[in-house]
Amino acid sequence: MVVSNEDVRELMVEIPEGHRHIRTRIVLMDGTEFTFQEATIANLVRAYITVKTHPVTNRISLKGGKLTNRKDGYAEWQLLEGSNA
Secondary structure, eight states: OOOOGGGEEEEEEEOOTTOSSOEEEEEETTSOEEEEEHHHHHHHHHHHHHHHHOSSOOOOOEEEEEOSSOOTTOOSEEEEEOOOO
């Protein structure tokens, strides 16, 4: 699926009442909704900035996995950098 700007009816970024973290909701013209947690968007932005600004990197892959050894406050499931090409 490729989503263009013309496919998006609404994009909303907010901190819902009773929460501490940002949620991003995308509503497509056909009514399909996607809601992303803050960590997911942060990883997307990190990958985007890396590819957009690095002089030779034109691809980055983040792969999900459980961490057994992690910093306090970090989730067990993380998107980590895989192979770059």
